[in-house]
Amino acid sequence: MTILVTGGAGYIGSHTVVELLNAGNNVLVLDNLSNASAESLKRVEHITGQAVPFVQGDIRDSALLERVFAEHSINAVVHFAGLKAVGESVQKPLEYYDNNVNGTLVLVDAMRKAGVFRLVFSSSATVYGEDAPVPYHETLPRGRTSNPYGSSKAMVEQLLTDLAHSDPRWAIALLRYFNPVGAHESGLIGEDPFGVPNNLMPFIAQVAVGRRERLSVFGSDYATADGTCERDYLHVVDLALGHVKALDFLANHAGVHAFNLGTGQPVSVLQMIRAFEQACGRAIPFEFAPRRAGDLPAFWADATKARQELGWVAERDLARMMADTWRWQLQNPLGYGG
Template sequence: MPILVTGGAGYIGSHTVLSLLEKGYDVVVLDNHSNSSYESLRRIESLTGRNVIYYEGDVSDRLLLKRIFKDNKVKQIIHFAGLKSVSESVVLPLKYYENNVMASIVLIEEMIANNIFELIFSSSATVYGNPADIPLKEISKVGGTTNPYGTSKLMVEHILNDVAKSCPQMDITILRYFNPAGAHSSGLIGEDPNGIPCNLVPYISQVAVGKLPKLSVYGHDYPTHDGTGVRDYIHVMDLAEGHVAALQHKASRSNCRTYNLGTGKGYSVLDLIAAFERQSNTNIPYEFVERRAGDVAECWANPDLARQELKWSATRGLDEMMRDAWNWQQKNPDGYKI
């Protein structure tokens, strides 16, 4: 029986689909291409020699979900679909609550109606808000989120925990991502944002390849070692493998479990620029600008629980992330456009 991956053509979703296929799983992808391209799935099929069952559409489409469940006998779902820009969410909060919260409710309702009880949910370290203590553990305080994107992820987490209590058959894993970076080592799939990138690494990459004139560094007066924001960057393939580990893990302690997926190391914006310059042999011009609404000074993980229970840990370092990101950008200066 195949696994349904919502948002499976997107950045993290596509790398996870690749990992699943390589591990022998059959995969069904549902994606509306609001921030993705079908070309990523074509390339995954080329890399793996396996086919992906594909539906174009939205998670909030109940009739489409019913058809997918019936036609494919789905029993497990990995739910990536949703909007993910912190800055955009501050400007368009209702759009984020509709896409990230309301659509997730539809998915959960249709899962239960169709006797599907296994779900892995794509959450975010933004649920911790402005962290009081670093590194962050799963038991660290959540809430006080600084942007609607983070609030939308936390709302879905609350919903899933409540559903798990009311429905003992549910088997839910919540994965809190830190900052995905890099690309598949082939350079065939990677991050392809619409317009000016919101995430740091594709922004740096597009400056390096000449698509953008310089990098804007949001804030240089944070209480960090060089004044710029510090984050836990994790290679997207490590993140993808974390989903496979969660899928294979049969837990007994709870029917709704939460794990941080990070490296346990924090790097600043200037650290990333230096690492990218080393790997690409390019110079990255940048300028400091005002802090961005919704950003926090630093955020990095304690990933011990995932290592202990999922038997998973990140194995790729910062230099590998930057090398693979540059490889993808060089081979695909215009992303998936062909």
């Protein structure tokens, strides 16, 4: 089976390409490299011993997509391509709706014209909105999102839901991620954000390796065990394996299906810092800063449905997440450019 992976050179995409290849699939990657490096795919080839055909381009380019589907016998699509920084989305809402919503619209239109109806979509726990009770479970409605990034994911979910309801040929999985961290155990691929990291884990790792002076912990007075925000962190390899399981599931299940991918265990910012200190053997300097607008005190997954229907569970624990992140950062202090 040949899988088109949009955004396949990125953090989650590259790890998923590894697992798709390990499962015996052929893969074609489409990425515009706006937030990724082609070096990641060279390293995927080294890890797997297999070639990774790559097309540099944008999912909003309908003519390019038409050529890609015409020139390759594609059976399914795993769709990662899109912008993903919450803070940036507030400053650039039009860019987020254009990339994430319009880009998906162009992609599924090209899929329909090519007769390809199996799709795994990279969604987010943000679609539950800021008022949802924890733990989040898939029977909750999509809620009141607090930023354009989350709104764009919710809009794409609605678009895909309507599409699946309109045509029984479609088989679509909406994978709602919680907080992916970690890196491949080889240390060859990992998270390499452009500029200042937007997420906690790469920021901690960059402080540990000396790229940044200290970490800012936003808020110390939340109604949590230690006053800092709590999130559901899962290993990126476990997340990648969830996409393989979802593709297998869609082979026998038409319609649209939402799945949470998380551990079900909340971990605080201070717990993350302490765990990383254990992994790297050095102190992580940090300072408390005011709360950030839009940050929720705590949320985590109920991943029962993924376990029961996909046969998927997050197997790698917090210590493994930290050790693999540190190995990647230590071997690649400047990311793919170092």
